[in-house]
Amino acid sequence: MRRKxxxxxxxxxxxxxxxxxxxxxxxxxxxxxxxxxxxxxxxxVTDSAxxxxxxxxxxxxxxxxxxxxxxxxxxxxxxxxxxxKYFRWHPGVNPVSLLRALWGNIRAGHITSGGSTLTMQxxxxxxxxxxxxxxxxxxxxxxxxLELRCSKDEIxxxxxxxxxFGGNVVxxxxxxxxxxGRPAGELSWGEAATLAVLPNAPASIHPGRARGELLxxxxxxxxxxxRHGEIDSLTYGLACEEPLPEAPHPxxxxxxxxxxxxxxxxxxxxxxxxxRLPLQEQVEEITDRWNREFTAIGAADLxxxxxxxxxxxxxxxxxxxxxxxxxxxxxxxxxxAPRSTGSILKPFLxxxxxxxxxxxxxxxxxxxxxxxxxxSPQNFDRQFSGAVPASEALARSLNVPAVHMxxxxxxxxxxxxxxxxxxxTLKRSASDYxxxxxxGGAEGTLQEITSAYASMAKTxxxxxxxxxxxxxxxxxxxxxxxxxxxxxxxxxxxxLITSVKKVAWKxxxxxxxxxxxxxxxxxxxxxxxxxxxxxxxxxxxxxxxxTAGPVLFDLFNLLPARQDKxxxxxxxxxxxxxYGEYLQAEVCPESGFLRGVFCDRADTLMLPRKAIRSETxxxxxxxxxxxxxxxxxxxxxxxRQQHPEYTPLTEMDAVLEQPMEFIYPESGSTIHIPRQxxxxxxxxxxxLAHRLPKTTVFWHLDDQYLGETKFIHQMTLxxxxxxxxxxxxxxxxNTVSVRFEIRY
Numbered sequence: 116m117r118r119k120x121x122x123x124x125x126x127x128x129x130x131x132x133x134x135x136x137x138x139x140x141x142x143x144x145x146x147x148x149x150x151x152x153x154x155x156x157x158x159x160v161t162d163s164a165x166x167x168x169x170x171x172x173x174x175x176x177x178x179x180x181x182x183x184x185x186x187x188x189x190x191x192x193x194x195x196x197x198x199x200k201y202f203r204w205h206p207g208v209n210p211v212s213l214l215r216a217l218w219g220n221i222r223a224g225h226i227t228s229g230g231s232t233l234t235m236q237x238x239x240x241x242x243x244x245x246x247x248x249x250x251x252x253x254x255x256x257x258x259x260x261l262e263l264r265c266s267k268d269e270i271x272x273x274x275x276x277x278x279x280f281g282g283n284v285v286x287x288x289x290x291x292x293x294x295x296g297r298p299a300g301e302l303s304w305g306e307a308a309t310l311a312v313l314p315n316a317p318a319s320i321h322p323g324r325a326r327g328e329l330l331x332x333x334x335x336x337x338x339x340x341x342r343h344g345e346i347d348s349l350t351y352g353l354a355c356e357e358p359l360p361e362a363p364h365p366x367x368x369x370x371x372x373x374x375x376x377x378x379x380x381x382x383x384x385x386x387x388x389x390x391r392l393p394l395q396e397q398v399e400e401i402t403d404r405w406n407r408e409f410t411a412i413g414a415a416d417l418x419x420x421x422x423x424x425x426x427x428x429x430x431x432x433x434x435x436x437x438x439x440x441x442x443x444x445x446x447x448x449x450x451x452a453p454r455s456t457g458s459i460l461k462p463f464l465x466x467x468x469x470x471x472x473x474x475x476x477x478x479x480x481x482x483x484x485x486x487x488x489x490x491s492p493q494n495f496d497r498q499f500s501g502a503v504p505a506s507e508a509l510a511r512s513l514n515v516p517a518v519h520m521x522x523x524x525x526x527x528x529x530x531x532x533x534x535x536x537x538x539x540t541l542k543r544s545a546s547d548y549x550x551x552x553x554x555g556g557a558e559g560t561l562q563e564i565t566s567a568y569a570s571m572a573k574t575x576x577x578x579x580x581x582x583x584x585x586x587x588x589x590x591x592x593x594x595x596x597x598x599x600x601x602x603x604x605x606x607x608x609x610x611l612i613t614s615v616k617k618v619a620w621k622x623x624x625x626x627x628x629x630x631x632x633x634x635x636x637x638x639x640x641x642x643x644x645x646x647x648x649x650x651x652x653x654x655x656x657x658x659x660x661x662t663a664g665p666v667l668f669d670l671f672n673l674l675p676a677r678q679d680k681x682x683x684x685x686x687x688x689x690x691x692x693x694y695g696e697y698l699q700a701e702v703c704p705e706s707g708f709l710r711g712v713f714c715d716r717a718d719t720l721m722l723p724r725k726a727i728r729s730e731t732x733x734x735x736x737x738x739x740x741x742x743x744x745x746x747x748x749x750x751x752x753x754x755r756q757q758h759p760e761y762t763p764l765t766e767m768d769a770v771l772e773q774p775m776e777f778i779y780p781e782s783g784s785t786i787h788i789p790r791q792x793x794x795x796x797x798x799x800x801x802x803l804a805h806r807l808p809k810t811t812v813f814w815h816l817d818d819q820y821l822g823e824t825k826f827i828h829q830m831t832l833x834x835x836x837x838x839x840x841x842x843x844x845x846x847x848x849n850t851v852s853v854r855f856e857i858r859y
Contacts, residue, residue: 146260150241151277156181156383157289160374162392163428167298167367169374172283173383178293178366179285181385182276187300190287191271192345193311197336199233203267207234207258234258237273275299278314281321284363294322296364304350305357308336322360330359369395372434372448389428394421397673398431405646405666406436413654414631414646414662415442418449419670420565422641424572430640435649444649453540453558454645457623457659458512459632460533460564462594464553465509466571467532468524469590472725476593477504477707479734480516483749484802486784486855490550492518495624501754502746504707506597512622514554521553529553535584536567555625561632565643568636571595572619575689576638576681588683588692589723595619595636595689604664617688618671622659629653633663638684639677642670697721703732705744711735713742738768748776752804764806775812775828775845777853778802784855788833796833796859803828803843803851815842 155174159181161167173179186194195202201209209232231239231251235258242257244250261270280290287310291299295306302310312332313321320329334355341351368374370390377386398419406417421431434448468474482500485491492514499515508516521529529552530545540558541548548556570583571591580586598619620635631646646662647654676687683690701710701717710717711732736745745764746754755761764772779802780786788796803812805828814821814830817839821830832841834857842852 142256142260146257146264147241150237150261150273154277155179158374158378158382159183159288159385160370160377161385161387162369162390162395163388164392165387166392167292168369168388168390168392168395169371170289170292170366171374171378171382177283177285178289180276180288181383182272183288183385185268186271186275186287187302187307189302189304189307190275190299190310193304193308193336193340194233194271194274196339196343196345197308197311197315198236202233202271205232207260207262208232208255232258233274234261234270237261237270237277240274240277279317280310280313281317281323282363292366293363294360303354303357304337304340304346305333305354308333308340308354309359312336326359333359368439369399370432370434371438372446372450373429373432375434375446376448376451389423389426389430390432391430394673395431398433398670399436401669401673402433402436402666405662405669409646409662412656413652414648414657416444416447416449416645416647416649417666418561418645419666420450420561420643421670421674422565422569422643424569424636424639424641425576427566427569427573447649449645449649450561450643452649453560454630454647455555455625456557456559456564457555457625457630457632458514458517458553459621459623459634459659460553460557460559461509461512461517462571462598462621463533463536463567463585464517464520464524464529465505465597466585466590466594467529468505468520469593469723470585470587470725471524472723472728473524474505474520475702475707475709475722475726475729476506476597476720477702478729479503479706479708479746480505480508481519481750482508482513482515483753484779485515485518486780486786487518487522487550488783488785490518492550492554499753500757501750501752506593506600509594509597509621510600512601517553518550521550526550526552532584533557536570537563538567539563555623555630561634561643561645564632565634565641568634568643569641572636572638572641572689576683578683587723587725589697589721592689592691593723598636602660603668604660605668616671618668620664620667622664624658624660627653628655628657631657631659631661631663633659633667635667635671637671637687638681638689639687640671640674642667642674644670691721696724698724698726700726703735706732706734708732708734713737715742736772738764738772743768745772748774748804748806749778751806752778766807772806773851774807774810774847774849775803775805775843775851777841777843777851778804780853780855782853782855784853785858786855787858798831798833801830801832801841801853805845811846813844813846815844816840 157173157178157180158171160169170180235254238254238257238261275287277286279285284290284293287299290310291297291302295302322329337351337354340346341348369392373388398421402417402419409417417436419433420429422428423430432450434450435445438445469476479502482503484499494514503513503516526549527545530541530548534541538559540560571585574583574586575588575591578588585591598621599617601620618635618637620633623632624630629647629651634643644663644666647657699719700722702720703710703714704716704718709729709731713735714732734744734746735742751763755763786799788799790796805812808826811823811825812828813823816832816834824830836857836859838856840852840854842850844850
């Protein structure tokens with residue numbers, strides 16, 4: 116007979132070891148990683164402090180908030196007292212409770228108690244299986260496994276997030292808002308006790324059914340809390356006097372369009388935004404009030420956004436005022452919607468040209484009628500100044516000087532700059548936009564444009580030359596300084612009342628009065644406002660200055676002053692750059708260009724570093740032994756009407772200079788002649804400026820003599836389609852011609 120080898124195991128022990136190992140492995144992996152996988156949740160959006168802005172119902176029609184932060188202490192205490200007094204000590208299963216429930220059910224002849232722990236109830240809610248003894252056994256095993264994976268507080272969180280509270284309300288947080296209109300952390304003892312007993316039989320006992328039984332259950336729980344020393348007698352008495360909730364409360368509806376955005380992009384997720392609820396409520400109050408007023412004049416929609424300059428965070432978001440009104444377009448989030456920009460992009464061009472040295476702050480720009488390849492821009496008031504300083508042109512939002520600036524800077528360069536500033540809506544090529552890019556030929560969103568203004572201020576404060584394409588501090592400072600001079604709707608002169616909050620702001624109005632913009636910035640905040648109709652209808656007289664502007668300043672007036680100090684800001688305004696961040700140069704005070712050899716006077720200015728590239732004064736000339744300020748004839752013709760101090764040349768001096776110039780059209784223009792309503796064609800008014808208006812001028816179209824003018828040098832012509840030349844000759848023999856093309 117062969118002896119067994121020492122230390123070897125028999126067949127039965129091996130089987131037991133294998134079986135034990137299998138059971139252990141099965142136990143370790145029996146619990147799904149995600150207990151509630153496949154469960155749909157409400158979209159929940161909060162402000163920066165966790166306060167609820169709004170929520171959207173889950174895909175299955177339930178108000179079920181995603182699991183949040185720690186379960187409030189009052190609710191946890193009440194729940195444990197009511198459902199599972201030994202929750203903090205048992206391993207997921209309470210044998211005593213199970214045996215007590217079994218004995219009670221046997222004595223009653225039917226099920227009166229399940230003896231389940233809170234942990235077992237979490238397992239049951241996650242599995243949604245039929246309630247049998249077999250399933251309860253499985254729940255007990257899985258409950259012990261859950262206790263090994265999660266802490267007691269985490270298990271409480273799972274229960275609170277998924278317990279049914281009657282109707283389509285699931286989870287503590289949703290129940291707190293629906294039944295009491297406040298977050299769970301602010302519940303009273305009476306309210307916490309009410310919600311603690313609701314999941315026990317949510318289908319039969321809830322605030323809308325069997326209210327007497329619910330009240331009795333709640334008060335018995337409160338009595339138990341008193342008996343176990345969780346609350347005192349005064350608290351107990353007050354809690355018992357609290358009424359049960361009536362009809363469900365509506366959830367908060369703040370930043371409605373922002374909540375909708377997250378519901379579309381992050382459904383079923385809890386999102387904490389940077390919005391500040393107290394400010395959001397104030398912004399909504401102001402925008403709703405102004406919206407009611409503007410609706411009366413036909414502008415039904417209004418949007419606003421408030422940004423923190425230093426962080427770029429959104430502090431308030433009003434996608435459309437009064438969103439609950441049943442009006443077409445009220446659900447459109449205008450803050451994100453591309454709209455015609457009007458003049459709101461002009462500050463970026465001014466700042467960019469300063470930064471590159473292509474203009475100086477007060478460089479004189481032409482403001483005369485112009486036709487550029489068929490594009491004939493007009494100023495809003497249909498008037499011309501002849502010549503205007505660049506800073507004034509920006510503050511007055513003059514269109515013609517802006518177009519001259521853009522032609523010099525280059526449409527492709529400006530197009531690239533705007534995209535670099537964050538304007539993602541410029542999807543077409545630069546050539547498609549052309550020179551109209553600066554006057555509203557492109558579309559932008561209130562969010563991106565306001566953010567770009569904020570980035571200008573942030574870059575100025577930080578000095579980071581890599582974060583934003585407009586980074587020269589001197590150029591930015593002059594831009595803010597010019598925008599500070601825009602006439603305010605409150606008619607306050609910031610130079611006389613120093614306590615008034617200074618704002619660098621700009622308005623914009625699109626073609627057809629469809630979009631009214633106002634965007635402003637300080638060292639602390641950037642605010643953007645839009646007024647109009649979401650569906651695009653124009654409103655006669657709708658302008659940024661009259662509508663969006665007053666809203667903008669109402670919003671700025673409610674913004675608190677920042678307490679922290681910045682190196683480049685003081686008393687709410689931008690301090691000038693320091694030595695080393697600019698160059699000093701002499702500038703002609705009349706033309707705004709660098710001082711030329713014939714400029715008798717000069718101002719010393721701080722200028723952007725690249726200002727050295729700028730031109731010297733082209734308007735001071737040396738004539739007959741003296742230096743004179745002399746504009747080209749077309750600019751002079753308009754300029755002298757508004758500047759009585761301007762001294763024109765004498766008749767003797769005028770013969771030494773080019774005495775005349777076409778005001779309209781510009782040489783090389785393409786002129787489109789439209790038909791009138793009756794089908795007829797209207798002529799083109801050719802206009803000429805002569806330094807000596809009383810001089811007689813003779814007009815010719817190609818080789819055909821047309822006539823003569825004196826004092827007012829205008830001639831209405833209707834040339835045939837094609838290329839032509841108009842030539843004028845004055846009585847002294849001076850000649851000037853303009854070439855153009857006519858298209859019908």
